Amino acid sequence: MALSSDKIASLQSRAKVIRQHIIRMIGKAGSGHPGGSLSAVEILVALYFHKLRINHKEPKWPDRDRFLMSKGHAAPVWYAALAEVGFFQVKELDSLRKMGSTLQGHPDMKRTPGVEMSSGSLGQGLSISNGIAMAGKLDNKPWRVYALLGDGECQEGQVWEAAMSAAHYKLDNLCALLDFNGLQIDGPIEKVMSPLPLADKWAAFGWNVITVDGHNIEEIIAALDKAETIKGKPTMIVCKTVKGKGVSFMENRHEWHGKAPNPQQVEAALRELQ
Protein backbone atom coordinates (compact mmCIF):
# COMPACT_ATOMS: atom_id res chain seq x y z
CA MET A 1 0.00 0.00 0.00
CA ALA A 2 1.43 3.37 -1.02
CA LEU A 3 2.04 5.83 1.78
CA SER A 4 0.25 9.16 1.85
CA SER A 5 2.36 12.24 1.25
CA ASP A 6 1.46 13.42 4.76
CA LYS A 7 2.77 10.22 6.27
CA ILE A 8 6.00 10.48 4.30
CA ALA A 9 6.45 14.10 5.34
CA SER A 10 5.91 13.18 8.96
CA LEU A 11 8.47 10.37 8.74
CA GLN A 12 10.95 12.74 7.12
CA SER A 13 10.52 15.28 9.88
CA ARG A 14 11.04 12.47 12.40
CA ALA A 15 14.33 11.71 10.64
CA LYS A 16 15.37 15.33 11.02
CA VAL A 17 14.62 15.35 14.75
CA ILE A 18 16.53 12.10 15.24
CA ARG A 19 19.54 13.57 13.42
CA GLN A 20 19.43 16.54 15.77
CA HIS A 21 19.34 14.22 18.77
CA ILE A 22 22.34 12.30 17.44
CA ILE A 23 24.46 15.41 17.05
CA ARG A 24 23.41 16.86 20.39
CA MET A 25 23.90 13.69 22.40
CA ILE A 26 27.30 12.80 20.93
CA GLY A 27 28.41 16.42 21.32
CA LYS A 28 27.38 16.36 24.94
CA ALA A 29 29.01 12.98 25.56
CA GLY A 30 32.26 14.16 24.00
CA SER A 31 32.71 10.80 22.26
CA GLY A 32 30.70 8.42 20.13
CA HIS A 33 29.97 7.48 16.54
CA PRO A 34 28.10 10.09 14.48
CA GLY A 35 28.93 8.87 10.93
CA GLY A 36 27.27 5.46 11.05
CA SER A 37 24.43 6.78 13.21
CA LEU A 38 23.49 9.45 10.68
CA SER A 39 23.65 7.00 7.78
CA ALA A 40 21.08 4.69 9.40
CA VAL A 41 18.47 7.31 10.38
CA GLU A 42 15.93 6.61 7.62
CA ILE A 43 16.29 2.85 8.17
CA LEU A 44 15.35 3.21 11.84
CA VAL A 45 12.58 5.69 11.09
CA ALA A 46 11.02 3.29 8.58
CA LEU A 47 11.18 0.50 11.15
CA TYR A 48 10.24 2.29 14.36
CA PHE A 49 7.61 4.67 13.01
CA HIS A 50 6.02 2.42 10.45
CA LYS A 51 6.95 -1.23 10.34
CA LEU A 52 7.64 -2.65 13.77
CA ARG A 53 4.78 -4.00 15.84
CA ILE A 54 5.97 -2.90 19.26
CA ASN A 55 4.55 -1.40 22.42
CA HIS A 56 6.77 1.08 24.23
CA LYS A 57 4.66 0.69 27.36
CA GLU A 58 5.47 -3.01 27.37
CA PRO A 59 8.99 -3.33 25.95
CA LYS A 60 9.01 -7.11 26.53
CA TRP A 61 5.57 -7.71 24.99
CA PRO A 62 5.96 -11.37 23.90
CA ASP A 63 4.41 -10.88 20.46
CA ARG A 64 6.47 -7.85 19.48
CA ASP A 65 8.63 -7.67 16.38
CA ARG A 66 12.30 -7.71 17.28
CA PHE A 67 14.91 -5.26 16.05
CA LEU A 68 18.60 -5.87 16.77
CA MET A 69 21.44 -3.51 15.99
CA SER A 70 24.45 -5.62 15.13
CA LYS A 71 26.51 -2.50 14.34
CA GLY A 72 26.28 -1.48 17.98
CA HIS A 73 28.46 1.60 17.65
CA ALA A 74 25.49 3.30 16.00
CA ALA A 75 23.75 3.21 19.39
CA PRO A 76 22.93 6.97 19.26
CA VAL A 77 20.49 6.53 16.37
CA TRP A 78 18.87 3.62 18.18
CA TYR A 79 18.58 5.55 21.45
CA ALA A 80 17.18 8.59 19.64
CA ALA A 81 14.56 6.47 17.87
CA LEU A 82 13.60 4.65 21.09
CA ALA A 83 13.24 7.97 22.93
CA GLU A 84 11.09 9.40 20.14
CA VAL A 85 8.88 6.30 20.22
CA GLY A 86 8.52 6.75 23.98
CA PHE A 87 10.53 3.90 25.50
CA PHE A 88 12.18 6.53 27.74
CA GLN A 89 12.29 10.29 27.99
CA VAL A 90 14.09 12.34 25.37
CA LYS A 91 16.03 14.16 28.08
CA GLU A 92 17.74 10.88 28.98
CA LEU A 93 19.65 11.18 25.72
CA ASP A 94 21.80 13.78 27.48
CA SER A 95 23.22 11.04 29.70
CA LEU A 96 24.78 9.09 26.81
CA ARG A 97 28.07 7.45 27.83
CA LYS A 98 27.99 8.98 31.31
CA MET A 99 28.75 7.02 34.49
CA GLY A 100 25.62 5.18 35.65
CA SER A 101 23.64 6.02 32.49
CA THR A 102 21.01 3.71 31.05
CA LEU A 103 22.53 4.67 27.69
CA GLN A 104 25.89 2.92 27.47
CA GLY A 105 28.47 3.66 24.79
CA HIS A 106 27.33 0.47 23.08
CA PRO A 107 23.87 -1.08 23.57
CA ASP A 108 23.23 -2.94 26.84
CA MET A 109 20.00 -4.93 26.91
CA LYS A 110 19.97 -5.02 30.71
CA ARG A 111 19.91 -1.23 31.06
CA THR A 112 17.94 0.24 28.18
CA PRO A 113 14.22 -0.36 27.58
CA GLY A 114 13.67 -1.40 23.97
CA VAL A 115 17.22 -2.62 23.42
CA GLU A 116 16.68 -6.26 22.49
CA MET A 117 20.27 -7.35 22.65
CA SER A 118 23.62 -6.06 23.79
CA SER A 119 26.05 -5.41 20.96
CA GLY A 120 29.20 -3.54 20.13
CA SER A 121 31.49 -6.41 19.29
CA LEU A 122 30.85 -6.66 15.56
CA GLY A 123 29.71 -9.73 13.68
CA GLN A 124 27.44 -11.26 16.31
CA GLY A 125 24.02 -9.69 15.77
CA LEU A 126 22.90 -11.72 12.78
CA SER A 127 23.62 -15.02 14.54
CA ILE A 128 21.57 -13.83 17.51
CA SER A 129 18.76 -12.71 15.21
CA ASN A 130 18.80 -16.16 13.63
CA GLY A 131 18.32 -17.73 17.05
CA ILE A 132 15.36 -15.49 17.80
CA ALA A 133 13.86 -16.22 14.37
CA MET A 134 14.34 -19.97 14.93
CA ALA A 135 12.50 -19.71 18.25
CA GLY A 136 9.67 -17.84 16.50
CA LYS A 137 9.39 -20.56 13.89
CA LEU A 138 9.42 -23.33 16.50
CA ASP A 139 6.43 -21.75 18.22
CA ASN A 140 4.69 -20.62 14.99
CA LYS A 141 4.80 -16.99 16.10
CA PRO A 142 3.68 -14.25 13.74
CA TRP A 143 6.33 -11.74 14.79
CA ARG A 144 9.34 -10.91 12.66
CA VAL A 145 13.00 -10.24 13.36
CA TYR A 146 14.95 -7.32 11.91
CA ALA A 147 18.72 -6.86 12.13
CA LEU A 148 20.86 -3.91 11.09
CA LEU A 149 24.38 -4.71 9.93
CA GLY A 150 27.25 -2.52 8.82
CA ASP A 151 29.13 -2.98 5.56
CA GLY A 152 32.52 -2.95 7.29
CA GLU A 153 31.04 -5.46 9.71
CA CYS A 154 30.72 -7.89 6.81
CA GLN A 155 34.48 -8.36 7.09
CA GLU A 156 33.76 -10.48 10.19
CA GLY A 157 33.71 -14.16 9.20
CA GLN A 158 30.88 -14.89 11.61
CA VAL A 159 28.52 -12.75 9.51
CA TRP A 160 28.86 -15.35 6.76
CA GLU A 161 28.43 -18.26 9.16
CA ALA A 162 25.15 -16.58 10.12
CA ALA A 163 24.25 -15.85 6.48
CA MET A 164 24.73 -19.55 5.70
CA SER A 165 22.62 -20.80 8.60
CA ALA A 166 19.75 -18.31 8.09
CA ALA A 167 19.35 -19.63 4.54
CA HIS A 168 19.85 -23.24 5.70
CA TYR A 169 17.03 -22.92 8.23
CA LYS A 170 14.88 -20.97 5.73
CA LEU A 171 14.34 -18.06 8.11
CA ASP A 172 11.78 -16.09 6.10
CA ASN A 173 10.68 -14.39 9.34
CA LEU A 174 14.05 -12.63 9.36
CA CYS A 175 14.90 -9.48 7.46
CA ALA A 176 18.38 -7.97 7.66
CA LEU A 177 19.26 -4.47 6.55
CA LEU A 178 22.74 -3.45 5.50
CA ASP A 179 23.88 0.13 6.12
CA PHE A 180 26.06 0.30 3.00
CA ASN A 181 27.81 3.63 3.54
CA GLY A 182 31.12 2.44 2.12
CA LEU A 183 33.32 3.68 4.96
CA GLN A 184 34.78 2.20 8.12
CA ILE A 185 36.97 3.71 10.81
CA ASP A 186 40.21 3.36 8.85
CA GLY A 187 38.84 4.46 5.45
CA PRO A 188 36.85 3.17 2.45
CA ILE A 189 35.79 -0.45 2.96
CA GLU A 190 37.25 -1.58 -0.35
CA LYS A 191 40.60 -0.09 0.59
CA VAL A 192 40.73 -1.54 4.12
CA MET A 193 39.48 -5.03 3.20
CA SER A 194 36.97 -5.24 0.43
CA PRO A 195 33.80 -7.17 1.25
CA LEU A 196 32.42 -6.30 -2.23
CA PRO A 197 30.32 -7.22 -4.08
CA LEU A 198 27.96 -7.30 -1.13
CA ALA A 199 24.55 -7.77 -2.78
CA ASP A 200 25.91 -10.64 -4.90
CA LYS A 201 27.46 -12.31 -1.89
CA TRP A 202 24.20 -12.29 0.07
CA ALA A 203 22.36 -13.64 -2.96
CA ALA A 204 25.00 -16.37 -3.37
CA PHE A 205 24.45 -17.33 0.27
CA GLY A 206 20.80 -18.00 -0.54
CA TRP A 207 19.16 -14.75 0.52
CA ASN A 208 16.49 -12.71 -1.22
CA VAL A 209 18.29 -9.40 -1.83
CA ILE A 210 16.67 -6.02 -2.43
CA THR A 211 18.77 -2.90 -3.02
CA VAL A 212 17.37 0.50 -2.09
CA ASP A 213 18.37 4.11 -1.55
CA GLY A 214 18.87 3.99 2.19
CA HIS A 215 17.78 7.60 2.64
CA ASN A 216 14.51 7.13 0.77
CA ILE A 217 11.96 6.11 3.40
CA GLU A 218 9.39 5.06 0.82
CA GLU A 219 11.85 2.72 -0.87
CA ILE A 220 12.90 1.20 2.46
CA ILE A 221 9.28 0.62 3.47
CA ALA A 222 8.43 -0.91 0.09
CA ALA A 223 11.35 -3.31 0.52
CA LEU A 224 10.28 -4.18 4.08
CA ASP A 225 6.77 -4.93 2.78
CA LYS A 226 8.15 -7.04 -0.04
CA ALA A 227 10.35 -8.99 2.38
CA GLU A 228 7.25 -10.10 4.29
CA THR A 229 5.92 -11.82 1.17
CA ILE A 230 9.07 -13.83 0.46
CA LYS A 231 8.76 -17.41 1.69
CA GLY A 232 11.49 -19.98 2.27
CA LYS A 233 14.44 -17.61 2.54
CA PRO A 234 15.59 -14.61 4.56
CA THR A 235 15.72 -11.16 2.98
CA MET A 236 18.64 -8.73 2.96
CA ILE A 237 17.82 -5.12 2.16
CA VAL A 238 21.01 -3.47 0.96
CA CYS A 239 20.57 0.20 1.85
CA LYS A 240 22.90 2.48 -0.07
CA THR A 241 23.66 5.26 2.35
CA VAL A 242 25.96 8.21 2.95
CA LYS A 243 28.06 8.16 6.08
CA GLY A 244 27.42 11.31 8.11
CA LYS A 245 24.26 12.02 6.06
CA GLY A 246 22.67 15.42 6.70
CA VAL A 247 25.75 17.21 8.04
CA SER A 248 27.80 18.55 5.15
CA PHE A 249 31.16 18.44 6.85
CA MET A 250 30.62 14.86 8.04
CA GLU A 251 29.22 13.39 4.82
CA ASN A 252 31.40 10.71 3.23
CA ARG A 253 34.25 11.36 5.68
CA HIS A 254 35.51 8.34 7.55
CA GLU A 255 37.15 10.66 10.09
CA TRP A 256 33.64 11.11 11.50
CA HIS A 257 33.18 7.39 12.14
CA GLY A 258 34.01 7.66 15.80
CA LYS A 259 34.62 11.29 16.70
CA ALA A 260 32.42 13.75 18.59
CA PRO A 261 31.73 17.22 17.21
CA ASN A 262 32.99 20.11 19.37
CA PRO A 263 30.47 22.76 20.52
CA GLN A 264 30.99 24.93 17.42
CA GLN A 265 30.59 21.91 15.16
CA VAL A 266 27.45 20.89 17.03
CA GLU A 267 26.03 24.35 16.42
CA ALA A 268 26.97 24.30 12.73
CA ALA A 269 25.51 20.81 12.29
CA LEU A 270 22.25 21.72 14.04
CA ARG A 271 21.88 24.77 11.78
CA GLU A 272 22.05 22.46 8.77
CA LEU A 273 19.52 20.10 10.36
CA GLN A 274 16.82 22.74 10.95
Add this chain to the structure above:
Amino acid sequence: MPELKCTREACGNALVELGRANKDIVVLSADLAGSTKAEDFGKVFPERFFNMGIAEANMMNTAAGLAAAGKIPFATTFAIFASGRAWEQIRNTIAYGNLNVKIIATHGGISVGPDGASHQGIEDIALMRMIPGMTVLVPCDAVETPKALFAASEYKGPVYVRLARLKIPIITQLTDSFVIGKFNVLKEGADATIIACGVMVAPALNAAETLIKEGIKATVINAYSIKPLDEERIISYAKKTGAIVTAEEHLATGGLGSAVADILAANCPAPLEMVAIKDRFGQSGEPDELMKEYRLTSEDIIKAAKKAFARKKQ
Protein backbone atom coordinates in the same frame (compact mmCIF):
# COMPACT_ATOMS: atom_id res chain seq x y z
CA MET B 1 35.67 -52.40 40.84
CA PRO B 2 33.14 -49.63 40.22
CA GLU B 3 31.26 -49.60 36.94
CA LEU B 4 32.83 -47.48 34.14
CA LYS B 5 30.76 -45.10 32.04
CA CYS B 6 31.29 -42.00 29.85
CA THR B 7 29.95 -38.74 31.26
CA ARG B 8 29.13 -37.62 27.71
CA GLU B 9 26.92 -40.70 27.25
CA ALA B 10 25.10 -39.89 30.46
CA CYS B 11 24.76 -36.36 29.11
CA GLY B 12 23.11 -37.58 25.90
CA ASN B 13 20.51 -39.49 27.91
CA ALA B 14 19.97 -36.59 30.30
CA LEU B 15 19.31 -34.19 27.43
CA VAL B 16 16.58 -36.49 26.14
CA GLU B 17 15.07 -36.66 29.62
CA LEU B 18 15.17 -32.87 29.89
CA GLY B 19 13.61 -32.55 26.46
CA ARG B 20 10.72 -34.76 27.55
CA ALA B 21 10.09 -32.71 30.68
CA ASN B 22 10.31 -29.27 29.07
CA LYS B 23 9.41 -28.39 25.49
CA ASP B 24 11.48 -25.21 25.66
CA ILE B 25 14.72 -27.22 25.81
CA VAL B 26 16.55 -27.07 22.49
CA VAL B 27 19.95 -28.52 21.60
CA LEU B 28 22.55 -27.11 19.23
CA SER B 29 25.57 -28.89 17.89
CA ALA B 30 28.56 -27.69 15.87
CA ASP B 31 28.83 -30.93 13.88
CA LEU B 32 30.29 -33.59 16.26
CA ALA B 33 26.79 -34.59 17.44
CA GLY B 34 27.89 -38.22 17.39
CA SER B 35 30.92 -37.54 19.56
CA THR B 36 29.17 -35.27 22.07
CA LYS B 37 26.09 -37.56 22.11
CA ALA B 38 23.87 -34.57 21.30
CA GLU B 39 22.56 -36.77 18.47
CA ASP B 40 20.54 -38.73 21.04
CA PHE B 41 18.37 -35.65 21.54
CA GLY B 42 18.21 -35.04 17.79
CA LYS B 43 16.80 -38.50 17.19
CA VAL B 44 13.96 -38.02 19.67
CA PHE B 45 13.25 -34.33 19.07
CA PRO B 46 14.41 -33.53 15.52
CA GLU B 47 12.46 -30.25 15.40
CA ARG B 48 14.24 -28.99 18.52
CA PHE B 49 17.72 -30.06 17.46
CA PHE B 50 19.84 -27.69 15.38
CA ASN B 51 23.05 -28.80 13.77
CA MET B 52 24.88 -25.53 13.17
CA GLY B 53 27.78 -27.05 11.26
CA ILE B 54 31.42 -26.33 11.99
CA ALA B 55 30.83 -22.76 13.17
CA GLU B 56 31.08 -22.50 16.94
CA ALA B 57 30.91 -18.70 17.18
CA ASN B 58 27.68 -18.66 15.20
CA MET B 59 26.31 -21.52 17.30
CA MET B 60 26.89 -19.68 20.59
CA ASN B 61 25.19 -16.51 19.36
CA THR B 62 22.32 -18.48 17.83
CA ALA B 63 21.88 -20.09 21.24
CA ALA B 64 21.85 -16.59 22.73
CA GLY B 65 19.03 -15.59 20.38
CA LEU B 66 17.03 -18.71 21.21
CA ALA B 67 17.46 -17.92 24.91
CA ALA B 68 16.39 -14.31 24.37
CA ALA B 69 13.17 -15.65 22.86
CA GLY B 70 12.45 -17.90 25.84
CA LYS B 71 14.06 -21.19 24.89
CA ILE B 72 16.58 -23.05 27.07
CA PRO B 73 19.34 -23.84 24.61
CA PHE B 74 22.06 -26.42 25.30
CA ALA B 75 24.98 -25.67 22.98
CA THR B 76 27.29 -28.65 22.63
CA THR B 77 30.79 -29.12 21.28
CA PHE B 78 34.29 -30.03 22.48
CA ALA B 79 35.66 -28.03 25.42
CA ILE B 80 38.49 -26.49 23.41
CA PHE B 81 36.13 -25.09 20.75
CA ALA B 82 33.35 -24.08 23.14
CA SER B 83 35.62 -22.15 25.48
CA GLY B 84 38.32 -21.09 23.03
CA ARG B 85 36.84 -20.53 19.58
CA ALA B 86 33.66 -18.95 20.89
CA TRP B 87 35.02 -17.25 24.01
CA GLU B 88 34.22 -13.73 22.95
CA GLN B 89 30.68 -14.64 21.86
CA ILE B 90 30.15 -16.22 25.28
CA ARG B 91 31.65 -13.22 27.04
CA ASN B 92 30.08 -10.36 25.10
CA THR B 93 26.68 -11.77 24.27
CA ILE B 94 25.78 -14.71 26.50
CA ALA B 95 27.35 -13.64 29.81
CA TYR B 96 27.13 -9.84 29.40
CA GLY B 97 23.44 -10.25 28.58
CA ASN B 98 23.04 -12.86 31.35
CA LEU B 99 21.29 -15.08 28.82
CA ASN B 100 19.97 -18.49 29.75
CA VAL B 101 22.37 -20.52 27.62
CA LYS B 102 23.82 -23.84 28.76
CA ILE B 103 27.17 -24.73 27.25
CA ILE B 104 27.91 -28.45 27.31
CA ALA B 105 31.60 -28.99 26.68
CA THR B 106 32.64 -32.59 26.18
CA HIS B 107 36.21 -33.80 25.66
CA GLY B 108 37.65 -31.67 28.46
CA GLY B 109 41.25 -32.36 29.51
CA ILE B 110 44.10 -34.41 28.07
CA SER B 111 42.30 -37.73 28.58
CA VAL B 112 40.84 -36.98 25.13
CA GLY B 113 43.89 -39.04 24.16
CA PRO B 114 45.17 -39.79 20.63
CA ASP B 115 43.62 -36.72 18.94
CA GLY B 116 46.39 -34.73 20.59
CA ALA B 117 46.92 -31.20 21.85
CA SER B 118 44.65 -29.40 19.36
CA HIS B 119 41.62 -31.27 20.72
CA GLN B 120 42.49 -31.30 24.41
CA GLY B 121 40.84 -28.44 26.28
CA ILE B 122 43.15 -27.78 29.23
CA GLU B 123 42.42 -24.11 29.88
CA ASP B 124 38.63 -24.05 29.53
CA ILE B 125 37.85 -23.87 33.26
CA ALA B 126 40.06 -20.78 33.57
CA LEU B 127 38.57 -19.14 30.48
CA MET B 128 35.01 -19.67 31.67
CA ARG B 129 35.61 -19.03 35.37
CA MET B 130 36.93 -15.51 34.77
CA ILE B 131 33.79 -14.32 32.97
CA PRO B 132 31.51 -12.31 35.30
CA GLY B 133 28.30 -14.16 36.15
CA MET B 134 29.29 -17.46 34.56
CA THR B 135 28.57 -20.70 36.43
CA VAL B 136 31.06 -23.54 35.89
CA LEU B 137 30.21 -27.15 36.74
CA VAL B 138 32.45 -30.21 36.44
CA PRO B 139 30.62 -33.44 37.34
CA CYS B 140 32.81 -36.40 38.29
CA ASP B 141 30.94 -39.41 36.90
CA ALA B 142 27.99 -40.63 34.87
CA VAL B 143 25.64 -40.52 37.86
CA GLU B 144 26.47 -36.95 38.70
CA THR B 145 26.37 -35.69 35.08
CA PRO B 146 22.56 -35.75 34.69
CA LYS B 147 22.29 -33.90 38.01
CA ALA B 148 24.61 -31.19 36.66
CA LEU B 149 22.46 -30.86 33.55
CA PHE B 150 19.22 -30.73 35.53
CA ALA B 151 20.69 -28.12 37.87
CA ALA B 152 21.90 -26.10 34.87
CA SER B 153 18.47 -26.19 33.24
CA GLU B 154 16.73 -25.04 36.41
CA TYR B 155 19.22 -22.24 37.02
CA LYS B 156 18.46 -18.95 35.24
CA GLY B 157 21.60 -17.71 33.52
CA PRO B 158 24.63 -18.96 31.64
CA VAL B 159 26.23 -22.24 32.73
CA TYR B 160 29.30 -24.09 31.43
CA VAL B 161 29.35 -27.84 32.07
CA ARG B 162 32.62 -29.67 31.45
CA LEU B 163 32.57 -33.36 30.60
CA ALA B 164 35.21 -35.89 29.63
CA ARG B 165 35.60 -38.25 26.70
CA LEU B 166 36.62 -41.51 28.31
CA LYS B 167 34.84 -44.04 30.50
CA ILE B 168 35.38 -43.28 34.17
CA PRO B 169 34.36 -45.09 37.36
CA ILE B 170 30.96 -44.39 38.91
CA ILE B 171 31.78 -43.22 42.43
CA THR B 172 28.74 -41.18 43.48
CA GLN B 173 25.27 -42.31 44.50
CA LEU B 174 21.97 -41.35 42.93
CA THR B 175 20.94 -39.94 46.32
CA ASP B 176 23.97 -37.62 46.67
CA SER B 177 22.96 -33.99 46.54
CA PHE B 178 23.97 -31.61 43.75
CA VAL B 179 23.60 -27.91 44.52
CA ILE B 180 25.29 -25.17 42.51
CA GLY B 181 27.81 -23.48 44.81
CA LYS B 182 28.29 -26.52 47.06
CA PHE B 183 30.86 -29.33 47.26
CA ASN B 184 30.29 -32.89 48.47
CA VAL B 185 32.54 -34.41 51.10
CA LEU B 186 33.12 -38.02 50.06
CA LYS B 187 35.45 -39.05 52.84
CA GLU B 188 36.46 -37.50 56.15
CA GLY B 189 40.03 -37.34 57.47
CA ALA B 190 41.74 -34.92 59.83
CA ASP B 191 45.27 -34.67 58.39
CA ALA B 192 44.80 -33.17 54.91
CA THR B 193 42.06 -32.29 52.42
CA ILE B 194 42.05 -33.33 48.78
CA ILE B 195 39.76 -31.13 46.68
CA ALA B 196 39.25 -32.71 43.26
CA CYS B 197 36.98 -32.23 40.28
CA GLY B 198 35.86 -34.26 37.28
CA VAL B 199 37.90 -37.29 36.33
CA MET B 200 40.34 -36.59 39.22
CA VAL B 201 37.82 -37.40 41.95
CA ALA B 202 38.15 -41.20 41.55
CA PRO B 203 41.99 -41.13 41.77
CA ALA B 204 41.64 -38.81 44.77
CA LEU B 205 39.56 -41.45 46.57
CA ASN B 206 42.12 -44.13 45.70
CA ALA B 207 44.89 -41.87 46.96
CA ALA B 208 43.09 -41.39 50.27
CA GLU B 209 42.89 -45.19 50.74
CA THR B 210 46.64 -45.55 50.25
CA LEU B 211 47.41 -42.55 52.43
CA ILE B 212 45.59 -44.18 55.38
CA LYS B 213 48.07 -47.07 55.24
CA GLU B 214 50.85 -44.51 55.46
CA GLY B 215 49.33 -42.78 58.45
CA ILE B 216 47.70 -39.79 56.76
CA LYS B 217 43.95 -39.50 57.06
CA ALA B 218 42.69 -37.34 54.21
CA THR B 219 39.33 -35.74 53.56
CA VAL B 220 38.23 -36.06 49.93
CA ILE B 221 35.99 -33.37 48.48
CA ASN B 222 34.18 -33.55 45.15
CA ALA B 223 34.36 -29.96 43.86
CA TYR B 224 31.73 -30.21 41.14
CA SER B 225 30.83 -26.51 41.38
CA ILE B 226 33.95 -24.59 40.33
CA LYS B 227 32.04 -21.33 40.13
CA PRO B 228 30.52 -20.41 42.47
CA LEU B 229 32.92 -22.26 44.76
CA ASP B 230 31.90 -23.68 48.12
CA GLU B 231 33.96 -21.08 49.93
CA GLU B 232 32.64 -22.04 53.36
CA ARG B 233 33.73 -25.68 52.97
CA ILE B 234 37.18 -24.74 51.69
CA ILE B 235 37.74 -22.50 54.70
CA SER B 236 36.35 -24.94 57.25
CA TYR B 237 38.41 -27.87 55.93
CA ALA B 238 41.54 -25.74 55.61
CA LYS B 239 41.12 -24.85 59.27
CA LYS B 240 40.24 -28.41 60.26
CA THR B 241 43.02 -30.22 58.36
CA GLY B 242 45.63 -27.50 57.74
CA ALA B 243 46.89 -28.96 54.43
CA ILE B 244 45.21 -28.83 51.03
CA VAL B 245 45.72 -30.66 47.75
CA THR B 246 43.78 -29.77 44.62
CA ALA B 247 43.46 -32.18 41.70
CA GLU B 248 42.17 -31.30 38.24
CA GLU B 249 42.70 -32.32 34.64
CA HIS B 250 43.47 -28.74 33.66
CA LEU B 251 46.32 -26.26 33.67
CA ALA B 252 47.45 -25.21 37.12
CA THR B 253 46.91 -21.63 35.96
CA GLY B 254 43.40 -20.37 36.52
CA GLY B 255 41.65 -23.63 37.32
CA LEU B 256 40.32 -25.23 40.50
CA GLY B 257 43.69 -24.96 42.25
CA SER B 258 43.95 -21.24 41.51
CA ALA B 259 40.39 -20.69 42.70
CA VAL B 260 41.08 -22.53 45.97
CA ALA B 261 44.35 -20.61 46.39
CA ASP B 262 42.45 -17.31 46.17
CA ILE B 263 40.15 -18.38 48.99
CA LEU B 264 42.96 -19.72 51.18
CA ALA B 265 45.13 -16.62 50.73
CA ALA B 266 42.29 -14.30 51.68
CA ASN B 267 40.93 -16.30 54.61
CA CYS B 268 43.17 -18.95 56.11
CA PRO B 269 46.56 -19.46 54.45
CA ALA B 270 47.49 -23.17 54.50
CA PRO B 271 49.99 -25.30 52.56
CA LEU B 272 48.49 -26.00 49.12
CA GLU B 273 49.79 -28.46 46.53
CA MET B 274 48.23 -28.50 43.06
CA VAL B 275 47.97 -31.64 40.99
CA ALA B 276 47.42 -30.14 37.54
CA ILE B 277 49.10 -29.66 34.17
CA LYS B 278 52.11 -27.38 34.46
CA ASP B 279 52.35 -24.82 31.63
CA ARG B 280 52.55 -27.20 28.67
CA PHE B 281 50.32 -28.47 25.89
CA GLY B 282 49.02 -32.01 25.66
CA GLN B 283 49.98 -34.55 22.99
CA SER B 284 48.80 -37.81 21.42
CA GLY B 285 48.78 -40.94 23.52
CA GLU B 286 46.45 -43.29 25.33
CA PRO B 287 44.58 -41.57 28.16
CA ASP B 288 46.37 -43.54 30.92
CA GLU B 289 49.77 -42.84 29.34
CA LEU B 290 48.96 -39.14 29.21
CA MET B 291 47.66 -39.01 32.78
CA LYS B 292 51.01 -40.53 33.89
CA GLU B 293 53.10 -38.21 31.72
CA TYR B 294 51.25 -35.12 32.97
CA ARG B 295 51.36 -36.20 36.64
CA LEU B 296 47.60 -36.67 37.05
CA THR B 297 47.41 -40.07 38.75
CA SER B 298 46.53 -41.17 42.27
CA GLU B 299 50.29 -41.59 42.91
CA ASP B 300 50.75 -37.91 42.10
CA ILE B 301 47.95 -37.00 44.50
CA ILE B 302 49.58 -39.15 47.21
CA LYS B 303 52.91 -37.38 46.71
CA ALA B 304 51.22 -33.98 46.81
CA ALA B 305 49.30 -34.87 49.98
CA LYS B 306 52.48 -36.01 51.74
CA LYS B 307 54.19 -32.81 50.71
CA ALA B 308 51.33 -30.59 51.92
CA PHE B 309 51.16 -32.62 55.17
CA ALA B 310 54.92 -32.20 55.71
CA ARG B 311 54.75 -28.48 55.01
CA LYS B 312 52.04 -28.14 57.64
CA LYS B 313 54.45 -29.39 60.28
CA GLN B 314 57.25 -27.01 59.31
